[in-house]
Amino acid sequence: MTANFIAASDLTEKQIQRLLRIAKVFSPWVNRGDSIPLLKGMTIVNLFLENSTRTRTSFELAIRKLEGSALNFAPSVSSLGKGETLIDTAKNIEAMRSHCLIVRHSSAGSPNVLAKALKMPVINAGDGFHEHPTQGLLDAYTIQEKLGAIQGKRVVIVGDIAHSRVARSNIHILKKLGASVAVCGPPTLLPPLPEKLGVDFSYRLEDLLPTADVVIALRIQMERQNKMQIPSLAEYARVWGLNRERAGLLKEEAIILHPGPINRGVEIDPEVADGPRSVILDQVSNGILVRMAVLGEVCAPHRLAQWLEKEGQNV
Amino acid sequence: MTANFIAASDLTEKQIQRLLRIAKVFSPWVNRGDSIPLLKGMTIVNLFLENSTRTRTSFELAIRKLEGSALNFAPSVSSLGKGETLIDTAKNIEAMRSHCLIVRHSSAGSPNVLAKALKMPVINAGDGFHEHPTQGLLDAYTIQEKLGAIQGKRVVIVGDIAHSRVARSNIHILKKLGASVAVCGPPTLLPPLPEKLGVDFSYRLEDLLPTADVVIALRIQMERQNKMQIPSLAEYARVWGLNRERAGLLKEEAIILHPGPINRGVEIDPEVADGPRSVILDQVSNGILVRMAVLGEVCAPHRLAQWLEKEGQNV
Amino acid sequence: MTANFIAASDLTEKQIQRLLRIAKVFSPWVNRGDSIPLLKGMTIVNLFLENSTRTRTSFELAIRKLEGSALNFAPSVSSLGKGETLIDTAKNIEAMRSHCLIVRHSSAGSPNVLAKALKMPVINAGDGFHEHPTQGLLDAYTIQEKLGAIQGKRVVIVGDIAHSRVARSNIHILKKLGASVAVCGPPTLLPPLPEKLGVDFSYRLEDLLPTADVVIALRIQMERQNKMQIPSLAEYARVWGLNRERAGLLKEEAIILHPGPINRGVEIDPEVADGPRSVILDQVSNGILVRMAVLGEVCAPHRLAQWLEKEGQNV
Numbered sequence: 025m026t027a028n029f030i031a032a033s034d035l036t037e038k039q040i041q042r043l044l045r046i047a048k049v050f051s052p053w054v055n056r057g058d059s060i061p062l063l064k065g066m067t068i069v070n071l072f073l074e075n076s077t078r079t080r081t082s083f084e085l086a087i088r089k090l091e092g093s094a095l096n097f098a099p100s101v102s103s104l105g106k107g108e109t110l111i112d113t114a115k116n117i118e119a120m121r122s123h124c125l126i127v128r129h130s131s132a133g134s135p136n137v138l139a140k141a142l143k144m145p146v147i148n149a150g151d152g153f154h155e156h157p158t159q160g161l162l163d164a165y166t167i168q169e170k171l172g173a174i175q176g177k178r179v180v181i182v183g184d185i186a187h188s189r190v191a192r193s194n195i196h197i198l199k200k201l202g203a204s205v206a207v208c209g210p211p212t213l214l215p216p217l218p219e220k221l222g223v224d225f226s227y228r229l230e231d232l233l234p235t236a237d238v239v240i241a242l243r244i245q246m247e248r249q250n251k252m253q254i255p256s257l258a259e260y261a262r263v264w265g266l267n268r269e270r271a272g273l274l275k276e277e278a279i280i281l282h283p284g285p286i287n288r289g290v291e292i293d294p295e296v297a298d299g300p301r302s303v304i305l306d307q308v309s310n311g312i313l314v315r316m317a318v319l320g321e322v323c324a325p326h327r328l329a330q331w332l333e334k335e336g337q338n339v
Numbered sequence: 340m341t342a343n344f345i346a347a348s349d350l351t352e353k354q355i356q357r358l359l360r361i362a363k364v365f366s367p368w369v370n371r372g373d374s375i376p377l378l379k380g381m382t383i384v385n386l387f388l389e390n391s392t393r394t395r396t397s398f399e400l401a402i403r404k405l406e407g408s409a410l411n412f413a414p415s416v417s418s419l420g421k422g423e424t425l426i427d428t429a430k431n432i433e434a435m436r437s438h439c440l441i442v443r444h445s446s447a448g449s450p451n452v453l454a455k456a457l458k459m460p461v462i463n464a465g466d467g468f469h470e471h472p473t474q475g476l477l478d479a480y481t482i483q484e485k486l487g488a489i490q491g492k493r494v495v496i497v498g499d500i501a502h503s504r505v506a507r508s509n510i511h512i513l514k515k516l517g518a519s520v521a522v523c524g525p526p527t528l529l530p531p532l533p534e535k536l537g538v539d540f541s542y543r544l545e546d547l548l549p550t551a552d553v554v555i556a557l558r559i560q561m562e563r564q565n566k567m568q569i570p571s572l573a574e575y576a577r578v579w580g581l582n583r584e585r586a587g588l589l590k591e592e593a594i595i596l597h598p599g600p601i602n603r604g605v606e607i608d609p610e611v612a613d614g615p616r617s618v619i620l621d622q623v624s625n626g627i628l629v630r631m632a633v634l635g636e637v638c639a640p641h642r643l644a645q646w647l648e649k650e651g652q653n654v
Numbered sequence: 655m656t657a658n659f660i661a662a663s664d665l666t667e668k669q670i671q672r673l674l675r676i677a678k679v680f681s682p683w684v685n686r687g688d689s690i691p692l693l694k695g696m697t698i699v700n701l702f703l704e705n706s707t708r709t710r711t712s713f714e715l716a717i718r719k720l721e722g723s724a725l726n727f728a729p730s731v732s733s734l735g736k737g738e739t740l741i742d743t744a745k746n747i748e749a750m751r752s753h754c755l756i757v758r759h760s761s762a763g764s765p766n767v768l769a770k771a772l773k774m775p776v777i778n779a780g781d782g783f784h785e786h787p788t789q790g791l792l793d794a795y796t797i798q799e800k801l802g803a804i805q806g807k808r809v810v811i812v813g814d815i816a817h818s819r820v821a822r823s824n825i826h827i828l829k830k831l832g833a834s835v836a837v838c839g840p841p842t843l844l845p846p847l848p849e850k851l852g853v854d855f856s857y858r859l860e861d862l863l864p865t866a867d868v869v870i871a872l873r874i875q876m877e878r879q880n881k882m883q884i885p886s887l888a889e890y891a892r893v894w895g896l897n898r899e900r901a902g903l904l905k906e907e908a909i910i911l912h913p914g915p916i917n918r919g920v921e922i923d924p925e926v927a928d929g930p931r932s933v934i935l936d937q938v939s940n941g942i943l944v945r946m947a948v949l950g951e952v953c954a955p956h957r958l959a960q961w962l963e964k965e966g967q968n969v
Contacts, residue, residue, distance in 0.1 A: 065687030
């Protein structure tokens, strides 16, 4: 495990498997409402420079479940508004004896820049179009939990692949775990060279659904509509939306994921989102577990190792 | 006790009396700075979609005093801004293993809609013109504490009755506890059929004050002025404001309440707000106690029952 | 110790020395990640009516390290936006059984007004152009830590002295501890009568640097530029900025402070800010320690005295 957690592309299969196993070990504790004191005495700071209540809250709850002290460093009222550089803000947070920085930023690569400038570890909570590695992990955890394994499974990701850090992290993780991945969407939203990512692609969702074990529907950013990257939300929904008819093309045991927040009637129809294939709320629940695993590995690897040993868990 | 806490109109006299007695039992603990571990291991979420630092803070402190984990899910930066539905937001919060949702919303009925969609209990912290049941409870607690009883007392509520969830919750609770209630205000701000609420009314405050044991002055929403529902703030203050002269019409032991924040010189003059009859700051203190009682009953009824028994308290 | 902590001008040398010694005693505890339970069971409220994430966070961390319950009462969503007076807001906070109010406000004197209106103690976290006494304390702590003593040292403060509460608190504290202080900056930003503050002054930084042990560069408020109090930021940087050339005029052991957030290339050049003389990040770290000392003395003097005795610390 590196000292930071920046990109799924940096992780080995072994590291990913270990994190998923640790998350699974934590699961009964969290379900009982028990906490695990791995971050006791540590201050973990959420520096979210893009709005994301859901991801920030998930990290905050993960920190609390590990008995750490979670601190939200709010961007709108921070010194960044007064002209301070991002690195200076982060160094100030570090000087306050913080033990880890969780950062979300609209610029790809900024967690990496911060990791080089800081002594404390940095966890990437989403950086521009680059990566969102804990989302990739929680999706993998959810697939494994629901289907038993990822090895050999067929995963279809549909939506705005080109601008999606979620898609990027998912592709890295799912391929390392042995899945085959296809991407689908309007030509304007597919990456220029899908083969370089090691994935198939199609513009027609109907061609991919019958063989899929997993469909990940990405969120359509409303603002793409105005930039003419999609003709309209209605047109997108008509051609690439997961409606009942398309869901009917899936194998019986296939599952549907979405990173949220969902646009009902655009990427996914309400009856599909709330239907039996949907594991969207499981993803939210599992997010806390995988973030606990990442926080434990990154901030307190020795305490985590001791705790696992004490619990007789050989991960 | 139902699993939710949505409206004073749903509560029986017995349930109200029990909550008031529980709040009273908590009082010495809280005054000593001691906490009571009824919500230990539980996450309680404040979802406030209308600004209200004071009510939100009161709930947050009540959660802390019960050793729960309070989480503020901030609306302005939430996914609601990204087009997610309120129910989806709430289901996401629930999927994060939360144990209770406290909701404030500008639309009457939204806590009820959420309660139907969620497995976790919902507490209404104010919904549109409908109800604000914990405010009703804390007012009842304050009256009982100051006057010894509510049964047989005469309560006058003055102000914008028509648009006030505070008035509505107060009327339900106070009448169930045996008070007689009158409402007073400009014709444009009185409800269409006061008799249907079981209350008397008058446009002239002077007619009601001499027999009142309690006056509840409601907050005038500044924006009503522009909508021509009141001629002007000065005119309102002149006719319906609680000034020294009008307070002089009250019985010696009569008390004055206000849900806050007060507009000094509008609903109430500074010398009355800060005078001996005013119990406005007691209301604020008592708010924490009744919210603790509600949280205990709604989120942890078994632990509460055990704790009361251990303490030898038969409520 | 008074019940409040409003202004460095009110403090005696003995009181300042005691606070600095207490902060030093706390230091190893905090560095180990241990907390000290002086504020257990107490609620301490941050009421910040001017944005300052960094100072607010420093207080919040200090409260947590003392096991107090920190509550941020957010101004933008508070009742102040609804017309409530500052004193009413503070009295409401007090009625919620809070034990101390930390206030930042754009108006000089407002903490003093609040202190008179409240029973709970008030700590000034910066009020207009008046004072920022905990900043003065943390600067003194940092100088003492780095240079061994303050007595007899020469301190140069450069920048917008006239409008700086930091300069004012620093001058009071450093002079009481036996330093000699000079101020420097454009004529428009120097106070009208520096001699009344007991300090020397010069418009030329080069004249003051060779004899200085400490330079405190103040932050230039960007908005001063438009008000024509400084010709331009570039001109300010050219004449009063701490660049490599000017830093080269300093004695070998001289140190450089800045209250942050820094404007790189304006008050201070990057290579100086990140260079060996800079103790800017030490200031941030020490801020938590001196705020813990102030909180202990103000909110829990008896518990603090007992704790110090138990630890065999004679401060």
